[in-house]
Amino acid sequence: MQRRQLLDLYYLEARSKLLDLAAFLDRVERAPGEADFRWDAFHAALARMQASPGGRAAGVLDALSDPTTEPIPVATTKAACGAWPGNAVS
Amino acid sequence: MVSRTTDDYRAMVVAGCAAVCEPAFWAGFDRSSAAGFYDYFGQLTEHEPRRAAKFGLPHFCWLCINPKEAEDVQLAQEVIALIPQFLSRPNVLGIGEIGLNKNSRNELKVLELQVDLAARQDQLVLVHTPHLEDKLKGTRLILDVLRADGRIPPGRCLIDHVEEHTVKLVLDRGFWGGMTLYPESKCTAARAVDMIEQYGGERLWMNSACDWGVSVPLAVPYAAQELRRRGHDAGMIDRLIYGNPKRFLSQCAKFRLPEAAS
Numbered sequence: 001m002q003r004r005q006l007l008d009l010y011y012l013e014a015r016s017k018l019l020d021l022a023a024f025l026d027r028v029e030r031a032p033g034e035a036d037f038r039w040d041a042f043h044a045a046l047a048r049m050q051a052s053p054g055g056r057a058a059g060v061l062d063a064l065s066d067p068t069t070e071p072i073p074v075a076t077t078k079a080a081c082g083a084w085p086g087n088a089v090s
Numbered sequence: 091m092v093s094r095t096t097d098d099y100r101a102m103v104v105a106g107c108a109a110v111c112e113p114a115f116w117a118g119f120d121r122s123s124a125a126g127f128y129d130y131f132g133q134l135t136e137h138e139p140r141r142a143a144k145f146g147l148p149h150f151c152w153l154c155i156n157p158k159e160a161e162d163v164q165l166a167q168e169v170i171a172l173i174p175q176f177l178s179r180p181n182v183l184g185i186g187e188i189g190l191n192k193n194s195r196n197e198l199k200v201l202e203l204q205v206d207l208a209a210r211q212d213q214l215v216l217v218h219t220p221h222l223e224d225k226l227k228g229t230r231l232i233l234d235v236l237r238a239d240g241r242i243p244p245g246r247c248l249i250d251h252v253e254e255h256t257v258k259l260v261l262d263r264g265f266w267g268g269m270t271l272y273p274e275s276k277c278t279a280a281r282a283v284d285m286i287e288q289y290g291g292e293r294l295w296m297n298s299a300c301d302w303g304v305s306v307p308l309a310v311p312y313a314a315q316e317l318r319r320r321g322h323d324a325g326m327i328d329r330l331i332y333g334n335p336k337r338f339l340s341q342c343a344k345f346r347l348p349e350a351a352s
Contacts, residue, residue: 001321009319010280057281061255065226066193075161075192078116080222 041083093302099145105311108347109148113187113216116158118302124168135179152186152216160200170203183342186216190228201235209241214342219251229256257285266338270297271309279316295334
């Protein structure tokens with residue numbers, strides 16, 4: 001498809017998601033509280049999105065991923081939280 | 091589908107779905123014993139096919155202990171010992187969805203045991219890759235286990251839940267890649283179509299998640315609509331949503347569709 005056609009299909013939806021994202025950032029910044037590794041990881045992912053033309057989705061996913069290679073000793077939870085806690089201390 | 095109402099079966103048939111393939115899954119809570127899995131495997135191989143048949147939908151399934159319950163290796167070994175007696179049942183396609191969840195040592199051990207079972211029983215394999223921050227590492231570990239074992243031909247193994255950062259890893263090693271579509275948190279139809287356009291549709295297919303959480307049984311028909319919006323022709327869409335799954339699943343002799351659907 002041509003760029004114009006893709007913009008016709010997705011622009012308004014993406015604009016809405018961009019505003020949701022901006023409002024989310026404002027909402028969290030307004031709120032008092034402790035530092036959180038997810039917040040740091042989110043900003044790292046935003047930076048990767050700006051810096052990875054042609055591979056933005058993969059760049060964001062990489063930025064939010066556990067970069068280690070060895071299995072963890074034991075699974076203490078079943079759920080994933082969407083960011084690697086080690087990012088906050090590495 | 092064990093978590094869904096009959097409304098979903100009716101909707102799938104009306105939308106043109108030709109069959110449903112249900113992997114053994116985590117129930118949302120841990121079973122307290124291997125006996126719970128015995129009953130679950132009976133549900134997947136006896137009760138659920140009958141329920142689907144009332145709506146004219148062929149039902150197939152995969153059997154395993156899901157990685158979310160694989161931290162207890164002793165329980166996993168007891169469950170794995172139960173599986174062979176169910177493998178000859180007419181709707182069983184293979185072993186799945188095995189894989190990893192949090193990438194722990196015990197999950198890895200149980201994955202190796204189930205890969206061994208699949209190899210010894212000459213079964214197709216369906217693999218679950220971890221979600222979110224655990225996916226990239228987990229996908230690499232899973233591919234390493236399959237390569238180290240070496241007995242499962244990549245063409246007989248579907249690695250599910252690929253995303254933009256893992257799809258190339260999977261396809262480059264000769265495996266099939268699955269994109270399970272969710273309305274939130276994971277892969278959307280638009281992103282799935284992006285990956286198809288970037289990596290080709292030779293060994294990729296899409297699944298609808300139909301579990302106990304927020305999921306949409308008609309996600310694949312909706313993805314077909316997305317493919318149409320993106321300008322793909324009917325032949326390409328048919329190959330992606332019907333031909334590819336049929337090609338992979340037909341490696342199991344028990345996968346047969348009624349004449350009208352095939």
